[in-house]
Amino acid sequence: MIFNAIDQHEARSVLVKEMRMLRRMLAIFASVVSTVSANAQNASNDQASATALDDEIVVVGSQEKQATKHQRAAEYVRSVSQAPVSGQYARWHDPICPRVTGLDATAATLVETRIRQVATAAGMPTNVTSCRPNLVVIFxxxxxxxxxxxxxQRFAYPRSISPEERRAIRVAKQPVRWWTDTDIEGADGEPLTASPNPGLGALDLPANQDTKYSSTYSSSMITTKVRAVIPAAVVIVDVTTASGKKLTSVSDYLAFMVFGRARAVTGIRTPTIARLFDASCPGCTALTDADRAYLAGLYRGPANRPANTTRAALIGGIVADR
Structure with missing residues (x-):
């Protein structure tokens, strides 16, 4: 009996321990389930918040950035370019031969050297030996x-400068005044003639004393039979009104103007040497990447292209260079 009592007592003790252990395991299990459920709920809430936030965020992609670059490049080209000559962008073809007067020999050499450097970088031909000046710069x-x-002295203006342009040059109070002679010649550089090719027979064409004819033959719809050229240019630098600008800055300015047949601008968003005298752009004191790309694009492609084709190429070159 004593042994039976002890056995029953031990059995009850074991049972109590097992029940306590079971309750403890159930409590732990319930805690784990609650934690997992809470984590799952939080994850679901986080996902919903992320989705809502994602709906509010607009990512500016490369396509939009490229469109902005193109818009600014188009504004730049439109602003600095003068009106086309006979539907084309005029450019130099003969080697550049600058002559600077009004400065001492050292300063004049500095300006001439800088002009040749700008021309070479743009892919233009230059002449460093004795040559007949075709770019005269007067300080x-x-x-x-x-x-x-x-x-x-009847030296100032070539025939291509209209009376309106002459008046504008006279009244301009710019620190730097310039004008370029322009002409039209055949696509391969041959001069135009005053009469049609005799091989074409008798033609009753509308003409006047300024009418010129080309003997170039082409069926292309992309190229033209002629090209607009700049054979010479004159620059007057008023040292008094240009005071405060470095000689290298003025050299870059006048080189860009006569090589690109450009014009001074103010207020555009793109930095350019064409804004050298624009008070709102104090940092525009040297050729910019856009200026270099403009000149390189102008002289890289074929000359006998319509203005809209050249303009598109210039814009594309500036966008790719930036």
Missing amino acids: TLDGDTTLKRLEQ
Whole structure:
């Protein structure tokens, strides 16, 4: 009996322990389930929040950035370019031969060297030996008086400068005044003639004393039979009004203007040497990447292209270079 009592007591003790252990395991299991459920709920809430946030975020992709670059490049080209000549962008074809007057020999050499450097970088031909000047740069203390003297000597303007353009040059009070001679020649550089090719027979074509004819034959719808050229240019630098600008900056400025047949601009978003005298762009003191790309694009492609084709190529070149 004593042994039976002990056995029953031990059995009850074991049972109590097992029940306690079971309750403890159930409590742990319930805690784990609760934690997992809470984590799952939190994850679901996080996913919903991420989805809502994703709906509000707009990612600016490369396509939109490229469109912005293209828009700014188009604004730049449109702003700095002068009106086309006979539907084309005019450019130089003869080797550049600059002659600088009004400065001492050292300063004049510096300007001439810088002009040749800009031309070479753009892919233009240059002439460093003795040559006949086709780009005359005059530094003077009085731009108006110098211009009047040139006009009196009938040296100032070539025939291609219209009376309206001459008046604009006279009244301009710019620190740097320039003008380029322009002409039209055959696509391969041959001069135009005053009469049609005799091989074409008798033609009753509308003409006047300024009418010229080309003997170039082509069936292309992309190229033209002629090209617009710049044979010469004159620049007057008024030292008094250009005071405060470095000689290298003025050299870059005048080189860009006459090589690109460009014009001074203000207020556009793209930095350019064409804004050298624009007070809103104090950092525009040297050729920019856009300026270099513009000149390189102008002189890289074939010359006998319509203006819209050349313009598109210039814009594309500037976008690719930036």
